Amino acid sequence: MSVDYDDGVLRVERISPPPGIRLTGEVDLDNCAHVRSALDSQSDAGPGDLLVDVSSLGFIDVAGVRILVETARGMEQGRRLVLRRASEDLCDLVEMAGWDRVPGLTVERVTTG
Amino acid sequence: MNTATTFRHDALLYAGLDDFVKRTAGFVREGLVADEAVAVAVIQPRAGALREELAADAAHVTWIDMERVGRNPARIIPAWAQWTQEQGTRVFRGIGEPIWAGRDDAELVECRHHETLLNLAFDGVPWQLLCPYDTTTLDAGTIDAVRHSHPQVLHGAARIDHPHPEPDHFAATLLGPALPPAPDHAEHLAFRSGELAGVRALVRRVLSDVARAQTNHALLAISEIAGNSVAHGGGAGTISLWRQDSYLVCEIRDAGRVVDPLAGRHRPTPDQDGGRGLWIANQICDLVQIRSTETGTVVRLRVDVAS
Structure with a gap:
C-alpha cells in the first residue's frame, strides 16, 4: 500500500491485490483529479477488476462519481470497476445521477449489522 | 369525442370534497371508457375519496403520491414525463393537484411556476391534464393566478378560455418574483x-x-x-x-x-x-x-x- 495523495481532506492510497485504490475522507470537484490519476495508474496494473474501496469515504459529489463512471466506461471488455462497501448515500447518488446501469461499473453496497 | 390532439392543460375550480369527487370521477371514467391510461396525482383526503367513488375502476388508475412527489413542485414535471413516456401508443390523461391549502408563500410561487412550465414541458404532447383547485380553502390570489397558466378554466358549468402561455412567460419563471432577503442571523x-x-x-x-x-x-x-x-x-x-x-x-x-x-x-x-x-x-x-x-x-x- 502506498499513499498517492493526501491533502487533509482526501487521502488516496494504491492497494493490491487486486489492484485498486482506497479513498479516505471527501472527494469533490476540487480534488477529484487526484482520484483520476491514481485510477489511471492502477488500471494498467493487471488484467482483472479494478477495486475502489470506498468504506472510509465520508463524502463524494457528482464530479467525483463521474471520475469513477468514466474510468469504468474506459475499461476493456470483461473488466469491471468495483466500488467496495459503498454507503447508502453513495448508492442513492449513483442512481439519482442516472449512472446505476453503467456497463463495467459494479456498486457493492455496504452490509450493516 | 374528447380526445386531445395537443397538450390540453385545464384548471378545475371546485368547491369542497364532494364537488371534487363528482367532477374528477367523471373525468377519470371518461378516460377509462375510452380505454385511455389514467393517472391521478392528488393528496389526501381527496385521493381516498376519489378511490372510494371509483370503486372497482380505481384499480385501473395509476395513483401518484402527490404529497411525496410534489413536496418539491419541481419534481412533478419529471414524474409526469416518466409516466407519459411509459404509455407508448396509448392515449392518456391525468389529474394533478400541485397546489393545496397549507402550502406556504415560497411554495406557492414555485407551484405557479410549475403550472406555467407544464405548458412548455408538454408542448405538442397530446394529452389532457386536469388541475383541481379548491375555491373553499385556497385564497383569491391563488385562484386568480390559475388563468395565467391554464388555457382553459372549468368553473361550475362554465368553461373560460385564456391565452396560452408563451416563451416570455416561461422565461419569466427564472426572473422573479424576487426572493425575500436572508434574515440577520444568516x-x-x-x-x-x-x-x-x-x-x-x-x-x-x-x-x-x-x-x-x-x-x-x-x-x-x-x-x-x-x-x-x-x-x-x-x-x-x-x-x-x-x-x-x-x-x-x-x-x-x-x-x-x-x-x-x-x-x-x-x-x-x-x-x-x-x-x-x-x-x-x-x-x-x-x-x-x-x-x-x-x-x-x-x-x-x-x-x-x-x-
Whole structure:
C-alpha cells in the first residue's frame, strides 16, 4: 500500500491485490483529479477488476462519481470497476445521477449489522 | 369525442370534497371508457375519496403520491414525463393537484411556476391534464393566478378560455418574483475553486445538532450547487445559510446564468455531460428556487432537516 495523495481532506492510497485504490475522507470537484490519476495508474496494473474501496469515504459529489463512471466506461471488455462497501448515500447518488446501469461499473453496497 | 390532439392543460375550480369527487370521477371514467391510461396525482383526503367513488375502476388508475412527489413542485414535471413516456401508443390523461391549502408563500410561487412550465414541458404532447383547485380553502390570489397558466378554466358549468402561455412567460419563471432577503442571523461565506471543503465545514457547523442522514443530504445538494458556481458560475460564489423552523435554507449566488426554464427538471441520461446539480438538488430538497439574470444567478434551497 502506498499513499498517492493526501491533502487533509482526501487521502488516496494504491492497494493490491487486486489492484485498486482506497479513498479516505471527501472527494469533490476540487480534488477529484487526484482520484483520476491514481485510477489511471492502477488500471494498467493487471488484467482483472479494478477495486475502489470506498468504506472510509465520508463524502463524494457528482464530479467525483463521474471520475469513477468514466474510468469504468474506459475499461476493456470483461473488466469491471468495483466500488467496495459503498454507503447508502453513495448508492442513492449513483442512481439519482442516472449512472446505476453503467456497463463495467459494479456498486457493492455496504452490509450493516 | 374528447380526445386531445395537443397538450390540453385545464384548471378545475371546485368547491369542497364532494364537488371534487363528482367532477374528477367523471373525468377519470371518461378516460377509462375510452380505454385511455389514467393517472391521478392528488393528496389526501381527496385521493381516498376519489378511490372510494371509483370503486372497482380505481384499480385501473395509476395513483401518484402527490404529497411525496410534489413536496418539491419541481419534481412533478419529471414524474409526469416518466409516466407519459411509459404509455407508448396509448392515449392518456391525468389529474394533478400541485397546489393545496397549507402550502406556504415560497411554495406557492414555485407551484405557479410549475403550472406555467407544464405548458412548455408538454408542448405538442397530446394529452389532457386536469388541475383541481379548491375555491373553499385556497385564497383569491391563488385562484386568480390559475388563468395565467391554464388555457382553459372549468368553473361550475362554465368553461373560460385564456391565452396560452408563451416563451416570455416561461422565461419569466427564472426572473422573479424576487426572493425575500436572508434574515440577520444568516451565516455567509465567499468561496472559490479549491474551497468546497470549507463550504461543507460551514454546513456541518450550522447543522451540528442534526442527524447524520439529514446532514449528508443537505451537504450533497449544497455541494452540487456550489460546485456549479465553481464550474459554470465564474469560478466563485457566495453561500448564505440559516435555519427556519425545521428547515435549513441555503442560498448560493454566483455570476453564472441559467437560461433553460426547465433546468433541474430533466432526468439525467447516463451519457449526458453536465446538468446533474440542479436535478439532484431537486430530488433532495423540499424547495428549490432559481432566479437568474444577466448579472448572475441565485439558487435558494430548502431542506427539512428534522425528519
